[in-house]
Structure formats: C-alpha cells, structure tokens
Amino acid sequence: MTPQPSRSRGLALAVLCAMQLMIILDGSVVTVALPTMQRELGFSPAGLAWVMNTYLIAFAGLLLLAGRLGDLLGQTRVFVVGLATFTAASLACGVSGSAGLLLAGRFVQGFGGALASAVILGMIVRLYPEPAGQAKAMGGYSFVSAGGASIGLIVGGSITQLASWHWAFLINVPIGLVALLFSKRLLPAGDSSSTGLGRGADYLGAALVTVGLSLGIYAIVRTAEPTAGRVETLGAAAVALALLVGFVVRQARAARPLLALRIFRSRLVSAANLVVMLLVAAGFGFQFLTALYLQRVLGFDSLSTGLAFLPAPVLIGAVSLLLSARLTARFGGRTVLVAGLVAVAAGLALLGRAPVQGSYAVDVMPLLALLGAGMGLAIPAAIMLAMSDTDPADAGLASGLNNTAQQVGAAIGIATLATLAAARTGASAAGATPTAAALRDGYSLGFLAAAGLVLVAITVSFALPAARRNTPAPSPEPTPCPA
Secondary structure (H helix, E strand, O other), X not given: OOOOOHHHHHHHHHHHHHHHHHHHHHHHHHHHHHHHHHHHHOOOOOHHHHHHHHHHHHHHHHHHHHHHHHHHHOHHHHHHHHHHHHHHHHHHHHXXXXXXXXXXXXXXXXXXXXXXXXXXXXXXXXXOOOHHHHHHHHHHHHHHHHHHHXXXXXXXXXXXXHOOOOHHHHOHHHHHHHHHHHHHHHOOOOOOOOOOHHHOOOHHHHHHHHHHHHHHHHHHHXXXXXXXXXXXXXXXXXXXXXXHHHHHHHHXXXXXXXXXXXXXXXXXXXXXXXXXXXXHHHHHHHHXXXXXXXXXXXXXXXXXXXXXXXXHHHHHHHHHHHOHHHHHHHHOHHHHHHHHHHHHHHHHHHHOOOOOOOOHHHHHHHHHHHHHHHHHHHHHHHHHHHHOOOOHHHHHHHHHHHHHHHHHHHHHHHHHHHHHHHHHHHHHHHOOOOHHHHHHHHHHHHHHHHHHHHHHHHHHHOOOOOOOOOOOOOXXXXXXXXX
16 A cells, blocks of 8 residues: 555545444444334344344354455455445345344444454555554544444434334445545555455355354244244254354365464463453343343333433443553553453443332442443453454454454343343243333343343453553553443
C-alpha cells in the first residue's frame, strides 16, 4: 500500500470505521428489537437466540478463512466484497417477513461482516505505519467501537418504537452505500502483497468449524424446546463434536491451516483466550437477557430499554480508553484483569436477585455501571495478555484466534444462557407462577449462570503469569462492547 496524503488517509480511515460502526450498531440495535421480532415472527423463547446466533456463527466460523482470503486476494478487495455483502444482507433482513428469511439474511450478514472485519485492522496498520499516526488511528477505531454500542442502543430503541424492527437492519443500507462509494475512491485499488488463490485456503477447515458450531448451538437451543426429541438433540451434539474434532485434526495436518495449532503451546495465549471467550459469553448473554428483562418484566418500551442500557457501554468505553492501559502499566495485566472480572461477577450475581416489581434506579442502573466498569478493565487486559506472548510472525494468527474466541464465546453464551432462562421460565409457569414472576425466575437463573462463567474465568486467570509492573502496556485490539 503506497503512502497517501494525510487527508486521503483520514478519509480512508473513516470508510473503515464506517464498516466497524455498522457491525457494532447491528448488534446493539437488534438486541433492543428482539421482543418485537418475537411477537411479530413467532419465535419461541429459546429460538429467539437464533436472531443473534445465526449471525455470530457465520462470523466466527468464517473469520479465520476471511483473514486468509485477505492475504491471497488483497485486503482492499476482500473488504469491499464484505462491505457490499453486509449491506445487501441488511436490506434482505429489513424486508423479510418470516423467521426463516430473517435468519438466512443474518447468516449472510455474518459472512459479510467476517470478510470486512478480518482485514480492517491490517488495513489501518498499513495506512498508518508510523507509531504516532497508528496510535491515533487505533484510538479513533476504539472510539467508534465503544461509542457505536451506546448510539446503537438509543437508535435501536427509537426506530423500533417509532417505526418498526425492520429499520434495525435497514439503517445499515445508507451507511453501507456511502462507504462503498467512497471506498472506490479512497482505498487502494490493488494490493502488491496479495498472491492470488493459487496458494490455497483451507475451505474444508472453514466448513468443518462453521457447520460444527452451528450444530452445537442448535443442540443447546433445542434442549429448551418442548417439542425437541432427545435422539435428535443428542445426534446433533454428537455430529457437532465429530466435526469440531475433525477441524482440529485438519488443522494439525493441513499444509496451510486456518489455525496453526502451534500457537496453543503458549500457556499465556491459551489461558488468556479462554478468559476472553468466557467473559464475552457472559457479557453477550447478559445483554440478551437484560433487554428481555427490562421489557417483559419491568415493562419498558423499546426506547426506554435503549436508554436504560447506557451506563454499561459508556463506562466500558471510558474505562477501556482512559484507565485500562494506565492501570495495566502500573499493576500488571493479570491484576487488572482479575479486578475487572470480580466486578463483573459481582454485578451479574446481584442482577440475579432483581425483583419483579423492581426499580431501575435502585435495582438495575448501579449494577449496569458496575458491569461496565468491570468489563472496561477486563476486556482490554485479557486481549493484551492474549497478544503479548506471540512471535511477530504469528501476530495475525493470534489476532484471528482472539477474534474467533470472542465470536464463539458470544454465540455459546447467548445460546446457553437463553436456553437456561427459557427452561426455568417454562418450569415456573407450569407450576402456576404468574407470567412476570416466571420470566424473572428464568432471567435470574441466566444472570447467575453468567456470573458462574466469570468465576471460571477468574480461576483460569490465575494460570496466567504475573506481568511486570511499570512497563508500558501494548495497545490491545479493540473489541465490540458486549453491552
């Protein structure tokens, strides 16, 4: 990529950030609209998780392949294809009139998001090779990631209440079209480092991990469905396990694997990525359940729900951007990580006691603030630790693994916690418990299970080596806010 004038580079960065904004907006806007989608399209309580998981499975399963395609075909070309695919799929989701069409569109959205997201950070690094410019560009990218979650919650509540849930997807279309228009002018047309498809990509590996994850999530969700057959569920789980084992075997033998298994030789990389996966599972599951709790138990409308969430993403953004790096440099990554995880676990456990006739100001808002501060500390520290013990030649591999851990964690977390909540609600309702109380029982169990995931993450974090103090903390890769 040849050097560009400062103004052109700034505009090119804006195009890349616009794609990231769409990805972040999509997650937070759709979360607020979930109850309306359930009523209009007839999703079951557990099946509603597929609105999120169909996207996340495609994203997670194809992310490693997308990064490889960026190396083979050129990052700009892959980015533009991903942007166009995501925009077209958003339009398809927005005009869909059935659950099946919506889920199909969400899968294609995940494919487009994976293509674009896998190469954004690499393109930023190449646009800004000098350290000072790169730090500023990453700061802008981080701000979009953090701020987009806050904006999305308000926008999602507003458009769902004033228009319809369809606009939760249609809002991406004008942003995508403008970004496509400017990408043709501002991003380099070619990439001298690309080698073409002749060197190959592990398509079989991508298929194994994507189908394996899909069947695994399907098996989890089906356990809460009253019509689910045990043989069918166990069969799906067995096939999923076989496919995922096949993926591991494939990666061990393939000449150019999607995920080189040598990276797991580092205890630090392995443990830190496991912590990331557990934390994101709890975070995205919490977001999913809280949106339902606010609307179906406390009676909030869509706009009020979006506004109610704000303490969490605002504090995630503020703490991660302003405090996390300084505290990590002073006290070490593991110390900051554990402190953040303890705050998150405490917030989730207290949410598990949220009452039916609760007060948002007393029973919810302080806990969202505690969760936001804890995640703002824990997420950057965990990602920094995951990236800190890798050879420079494996930086791309480590980044891809970390992104995949986040997306897999989100999919598993939503599926598992939604399933537990739905099963508990069904059991309570069968015992003649009032509807609101039955729903609260389910969400409470989900929150407590999320706290349990974070407690496991705390235990795993003690396997991480203590970092040296008073050393600069490397800038972690920005991550979407799970709130």
